[in-house]
Structure formats: structure tokens, C-alpha cells
Amino acid sequence: MKDLKENGSRIVVTNANKLEYANLRAQWMAYGSIAQQVECLKAGFYEVVHKPNLQDVNAAELEELINGKATISIKDWMANTVYNEPFSKKHNVIPVSYTHLTLPTNREV
Numbered sequence: 193m194k195d196l197k198e199n200g201s202r203i204v205v206t207n208a209n210k211l212e213y214a215n216l217r218a219q220w221m222a223y224g225s226i227a228q229q230v231e232c233l234k235a236g237f238y239e240v241v242h243k244p245n246l247q248d249v250n251a252a253e254l255e256e257l258i259n260g261k262a263t264i265s266i267k268d269w270m271a272n273t274v275y276n277e278p279f280s281k282k283h284n285v286i287p288v289s290y291t292h293l294t295l296p297t298n299r300e301v
Contacts, residue, residue, distance in 0.1 A: 196220055266294050 195201050196216035205213045223230065246254070270290055275281060 194220070194224070266290060269293075
């Protein structure tokens with residue numbers, strides 16, 4: 193295991209320093225053990241979204257940018273759908289699909 197602090201493997205955990213040890217251990221478990229992966233993720237993210245563009249974005253807005261909206265407009269979806277052969281807006285399966293999508297969910301009932 194990696195030392196949690198300089199020469200940590202040579203320090204005995206006692207009642208006096210157990211809180212410091214617990215904090216260092218928790219920090220290592222939460223971030224230190226995956227630091228390399230987090231740095232790679234950040235580097236990739238910043239290749240797509242440049243850091244200066246995030247200055248005015250709060251956490252909720254960032255979450256929406258990454259995940260999208262929780263709800264969608266079926267009317268907007270219908271208006272912007274591009275159909276490929278053999279399907280078209282008038283194909284018999286399309287209205288049935290949209291009807292199914294507009295039915296209330298279990299959460300709404």
C-alpha cells in the first residue's frame with residue numbers, strides 16, 4: 193500500500209493520531225486510489241468541452257449538459273424525426289408508436 197503521508201508506513205496509529213489516519217485513508221479511498229483514472233477522464237472531457245467554457249456553468253447545468261433533460265417533448269420529437277424507407281410519417285406503425293409514448297407512465301398514474 194502507498195504511504196498516506198510521508199513516511200506513513202513508519203508511523204504507529206495511536207489514539208492521538210487515529211483521526212488523521214482515518215481522514216487520510218478516506219481521502220485515499222475516495223480519490224487517491226483512482227486518481228490516474230480521474231485525471232484521464234478529465235483530460236478527455238476537456239478535449240470535448242474547453243475549460244473556459246465551463247466558467248459560468250453550475251453543477252446542475254453541467255449535469256443537464258452531460259445527461260440531457262429528464263423529460264422530452266413528444267411533439268418536438270415527432271416534428272423533428274427523419275424517416276428512412278420504408279417508413280414515413282404516415283406508415284401504420286408510426287402513429288401507434290407515438291400513441292404509446294404519450295400514455296401516462298406508472299409514476300404518473
